[in-house]
Amino acid sequence: MSFEDPWLLWLLPLALLPLLREPGGALGNAWVALAPRDRVSDLLDWLLRVLGVIAFCALVVGLAGPYLPEYEVERIGKGAEIVLALDRSRSMDQGFAGRPPPNMKGTGPEVIDYYMGRWPGRLTESKGKVARRLLSEFATKRQDDRFGVIVFSGLPIRVLEFTQKSEAVHAAIVAGDVGRGLSETNIGLALEEALSSFEERPYNGSRIVLLVSDGGDRLDPDARTRIAYLVRKHRVSIYWIYLRSANSPGLVLEKGEAASNVDSVPEYALHRFFESLDTSYRAYEASDPEALKQAIDAVDRLEKLPITYMDTMPRRDLSAPMFGLAFGCVLVLLAASLLEIRRWA
Structure with missing residues (x-):
């Protein structure tokens, strides 16, 4: 006392x-x-x-x-240490790609009206808002997880260090909705910042970087080397939830598409780089809110291994x-x- x-x-x-x-x-x-x-x-x-x-x-x-x-108590639960890397670029204010009617072809008025409906001014909820809402629900359900939050556009910002407090995680996720994002996106720097969150932390269980973005990135050789080294050093799994925008490519070549696009399209290039890493990697492509919810639910089902953590009692x-x-x-x-x-x- x-x-x-x-x-x-x-x-x-x-x-x-x-x-x-x-x-x-x-x-x-x-x-x-x-x-x-x-x-x-x-x-x-x-x-x-x-x-x-x-x-x-x-x-x-x-x-x-x-x-x-205050004092610390060692607890054992089922979960993981998760860093949420949330894209805050301007394109996240747009809508999902959705599923256009099968008879929609060409460049007629119906096609123009459909794609114009994906713009922020005509949306009920943008990709960013839907993602933040579902991720907040995801964090609330996983009581034993430790969450860190990073938002990024041109540069990453570490919003929250690892914590188990769902209220703090929710507030950090909501903080990414302040103002309009920039047009630049640097996923390489965001990944390095997310992976460095595990620096000097004891390995207590599963570690995940959950990347939520609507675009890819062509990483230079130095960035690929640094990311590959940090992934091996900290033994981190990477999950990428790709929010597909209207008229955007997927993560793999479509039928009849030129093979040269694998290296020129950022989404293809980033997906191939993740697959080449010596770690567990999963990619989820979401073209509408329901697909995004299914992707987050899939992550929730996968990562429930035993984890040891220190809980700070107030x-x-x-x-x-x-x-x-x-x-x-x-x-x-x-x-x-x-x-x-x-x-x-």
């Missing part, structure tokens, strides 16, 4: 005063030397004195501000119990005073 104002404890010796006080308010009586001693009255007298001591001590200790400092204030004890003792003393006989009937 610790105290905010320990100097007040020097007043505790004054608590002995009730024990030294002579009884007052004695009533006139006949000579009762030959009467037996009233042990019940003696016991009650000392009991009231002790209550006075307890009340004074509890009041002084409460004023000194007692508290139990500081506990003990002033209120001390004041409550003092108040209870004072009420008993007050009741005894009201019941005291002050004159003979």
Whole structure:
């Protein structure tokens, strides 16, 4: 136990005063030397004195501000350490690709109207809003996971260090919705920042970087080397939830597409790079909110291995119990005073 104002404890010796006080308010009586001693009255007298001591001590200790400092407890659960890397580029304010009607072809008015409906001003919910809402629900369900949050556009920003508190994770995810994003996207820097989150952390269980983005990136050789090294060093799995925009490519070549596009299209290039890494990698392509929900549910089912983590228990204030004890003792003393006989009937 610790105290905010320990100097007040020097007043505790004054608590002995009730024990030294002579009884007052004695009533006139006949000579009762030959009467037996009233042990019940003696016991009650000392009991009231002790209550006075307890009340004074509890009041002084409460004023000194007692508290139990925060401490860490080792816990074992089922989950993982997950870094959410959320794309905050301007394209995340647009809508999903959706599934256009099968008879929609060419560049007629219906086609133009369909694709114009994907723009932010005509959307009910953008890709970014849907992703943040579903990821918040995902974090709330996984009580044993430790989450870190990074948002990125041209540069990554580490919003939240690893924590198990779902309220903090939710607030960090929502923080990515402030203002409009930039047009640039640098997934390479975001991955390096996400992987460096595991630096100097003991390996306690599964580790995941969950990348949520609507685009790819052509990484230079140095960036690929650094990312591959960090993935091996920290033993991190990579999951990529690709939010497909209207008129955007998928993650693999479509039938009849030129093979040279594998290296020129950022989405294809990034997907191939992830597959080449010496780690567990899964990619989920989501072209609508329902597909995104299914992808997040798939991640939820996969990563439920045993994990050991340290949980920080918050500081506990003990002033209120001390004041409550003092108040209870004072009420008993007050009741005894009201019941005291002050004159003979």
